[in-house]
Amino acid sequence: MSTARFGGKVAVVTGAASGIGSSLATALVAEGASVIGLDIDEQGLGKKAAELGDSFVPVTADVTAEAQVAAAIGVAAERFGRLDAAFNVAGGSRIGAITDMAESDWDFTVDLVQKSVFLCTKHEARLMRDSGNGGAIVNISSLDGRIPMPGGSPYATGKAGVVMFSKNAALELAPHRIRVNSVLPGLVDTPLVAAVMAYEPAKQMFLERIPLGVAATPEQIAEPCLFLASDGASYITGTELVVDGGWEISNFPNLAKLAGS
Numbered sequence: 001m002s003t004a005r006f007g008g009k010v011a012v013v014t015g016a017a018s019g020i021g022s023s024l025a026t027a028l029v030a031e032g033a034s035v036i037g038l039d040i041d042e043q044g045l046g047k048k049a050a051e052l053g054d055s056f057v058p059v060t061a062d063v064t065a066e067a068q069v070a071a072a073i074g075v076a077a078e079r080f081g082r083l084d085a086a087f088n089v090a091g092g093s094r095i096g097a098i099t100d101m102a103e104s105d106w107d108f109t110v111d112l113v114q115k116s117v118f119l120c121t122k123h124e125a126r127l128m129r130d131s132g133n134g135g136a137i138v139n140i141s142s143l144d145g146r147i148p149m150p151g152g153s154p155y156a157t158g159k160a161g162v163v164m165f166s167k168n169a170a171l172e173l174a175p176h177r178i179r180v181n182s183v184l185p186g187l188v189d190t191p192l193v194a195a196v197m198a199y200e201p202a203k204q205m206f207l208e209r210i211p212l213g214v215a216a217t218p219e220q221i222a223e224p225c226l227f228l229a230s231d232g233a234s235y236i237t238g239t240e241l242v243v244d245g246g247w248e249i250s251n252f253p254n255l256a257k258l259a260g261s
């Protein structure tokens with residue numbers, strides 16, 4: 001049964017050309033929304049537009065560049081004059097040891113995962129505030145925002161910042177009836193982690209830590225994001241939701257394995 005939670009609503013999705021963002025765009029259109037899809041990948045956006053039709057408006061933009069973010073949100077203002085929901089999903093990283101990492105690699109990753117969320121929230125919230133209908137913003141963090149990852153210091157640091165930024169934004173924007181929450185996915189089967197998923201020994205090392213025993217599909221991350229942006233979550237703001245198949249709670253040694261030895 002379709003609940004059409006987003007009938008007649010306007011949504012922005014960053015990172016809409018692939019993975020979690022692509023899944024969100026598909027689900028939003030299926031539930032009646034008009035979607036402005038931002039991505040740096042023009043070709044990927046073109047494919048998404050061909051798939052979703054007129055309800056999907058592709059805008060090629062780099063989420064780390066304020067002028068491009070402002071112009072992209074301007075498309076929502078011009079076309080629809082309002083914005084009801086925003087999902088700040090675009091991300092990626094450069095990995096490396098702290099002792100060897102170039103300043104430019106640190107800046108690249110922190111700008112992409114953290115500054116982009118500030119820039120997008122800033123312009124999305126302005127449009128929500130000015131249209132006077134309230135709204136909901138969902139920022140994608142990561143379980144790495146809570147659990148450090150060897151070689152991933154800028155990513156984990158940036159993702160931890162996304163959680164705190166979202167709480168700060170929730171506080172500042174509540175008077176405008178704009179809710180802001182973050183989602184922390186664990187392992188999700190998308191192109192971002194294709195190398196891990198394709199190399200069986202590495203994949204198994206991840207899966208051993210995940211009590212539910214599988215990586216999430218992009219749809220399994222999109223659905224909790226949609227809930228947080230929906231009227232069903234109308235009293236939820238300033239919080240974070242871990243969606244990780246139990247990965248975070250699995251750190252205690254599994255002594256049950258000894259029972260068989």
Ligand SMILES: NC(=O)c1ccc[n+]([C@@H]2O[C@H](COP(=O)([O-])OP(=O)(O)OC[C@H]3O[C@@H](n4cnc5c(N)ncnc54)[C@H](O)[C@@H]3O)[C@@H](O)[C@H]2O)c1
Pocket residue numbers: 014015016017018019020021038039040041044061062063064089090091092112113140141142143184185186187188189190191192193
């Ligand atoms: N896949 C996972 O296991 C996982 C786990 C936790 C968190 N996340 C987070 O989820 C989000 C989505 O990741 P995904 O797994 O769907 O990856 P993905 O690589 O499939 O999609 C990311 C999208 O972001 C776009 N993008 C990258 N840089 C951009 C920029 N500067 N401007 C605009 N768009 C840009 C890419 O073109 C791509 O379409 C990211 O923030 C990622 O850090 C992913």
